[in-house]
Amino acid sequence: MARADGVSVNSDGTTRSEAGRPEEPRDPAAIGRRVKRLRKERRLTQRQLAEPEYTAAYVSTLEAGKVRPSEAALRHIAERLGVAEEELATGRPTHLVADLRGGLADAQRVLAVGDAADARAAYEEILRRADEYELALERGAALTGLGECALETGELAEAVGRFEAAELALAREPLPARARAVRGRSIAHYLAGELRYSCYLLESAIDELNTSGLHDPGALLQLYTASIAPYMDMGAHARAAQAAELALALVPQVSDPALVAGMHRTVARTLIAEGRADAAQTSLARATELYEQLQIRTELAHCHWMRGYVCAQDGDLVQAEAALRTARSMLVSKRAALYVSQVEVELADVLRRSGKSAQAAELLGSLLVGLQHGRGALHAGGAHRLLGLIAEEAGDAESAELHYATALSLLEQTGAAGDLADICRLLGDLMRHEGRTEEALNAYRTGLGHRAEPGTTTLGPAPARPPFTSWT
Structure with missing residues (x-):
């Protein structure tokens, strides 16, 4: 309902301007409207509501919004109306x-x-x-x-x-209140294959927190942790390592075990890249312990997934397959379709390396059917890369080249420098073995171009360091 002055009145007595901005619930005019509405609903006169402590004239003035009621007056009127004082003052039910x-x-x-x-x-x-x-x-x-x-x-x-x-x-x-939403939006863009924009969102928020004096350890831990995966996929290993270092430094100041567990799980990836498999396993064990205590099944599945990745990198394909199948089973039960696809790409790679190429190809074909446009470009690119390797190993160079080209097209949308360079190398090797020397050289040059700018992001310079005393 709109008043003559263009302000809309809600059912609880609060108001909203035409611009959509709500008025202050404790505004005298809003309180007055609530008192008048409730009094009429209870069929009380202004005198009946006022006595014995106040006068009908006071209630009339209050209902007109010309006076801000005292705590004592609010308490008296609320009691007479049979509502809580908080509800009368704010229009919101108690509790x-x-x-x-x-x-x-x-x-x-x-x-x-x-x-x-x-x-x-x-x-x-x-x-x-x-x-x-x-x-x-x-x-x-x-x-x-x-x-x-x-x-x-x-x-x-x-x-x-x-x-x-x-x-x-x-x-x-304040920005710390929005950190979880910023983190979530960046992850959504990352999963869609928009790595640079994901980094842009995180770097912008980190810099705003650090330069504005809004140092919030929990918010920073979320943002630094979320930045590791896109940095790694872009080939920005130094930045990923820096983010991991800063995240680890924040842990003593953070009390939320879920944030700490997420940090340990994600940091394991940088440790693997540095060849520190034992440290990565220790970090994953700590994350797993915390997630088991918290009973967070999706994140626990991610720990099994990362453990499978660590084992695969270390050459233990039996343990890798077991861990990845556990992760896949847990994510299927949670109906986490996109995460299932990510795990299946890792599992297919382990199956191929274990000599189970037919199983790997079947798994990859199935997951590609389930990936819609705009969902999981990184995963789809990884799937086509593996299908290319399987085809090449089977002697089907034509199919291999087609899969590599498809993977290249998908990954070019994401800015995943390391993966792009690898695909270009695979294409170049395939062409060279077929005697297509000039085409092979072009493929190698393209791959070198992707490797020439490791770690670049939308913003250019790395995010500002937080103002920790030990680093100033």
């Missing part, structure tokens, strides 16, 4: 915020141990109530939770939209 925050914790637990669809339903209900009472923090948290549900089910476009909406809802809050 609403506490109930919504408890609901958010429950929904997060459901997402961790149960089905994303059930968690989505819980977050949707919380979002509805947060919208109804214009609670920005709870709205932002619910939208972030919905984005994480979409990430789990592989709906990347929906995830990006939810995270963007969360950031908008929290626009007036």
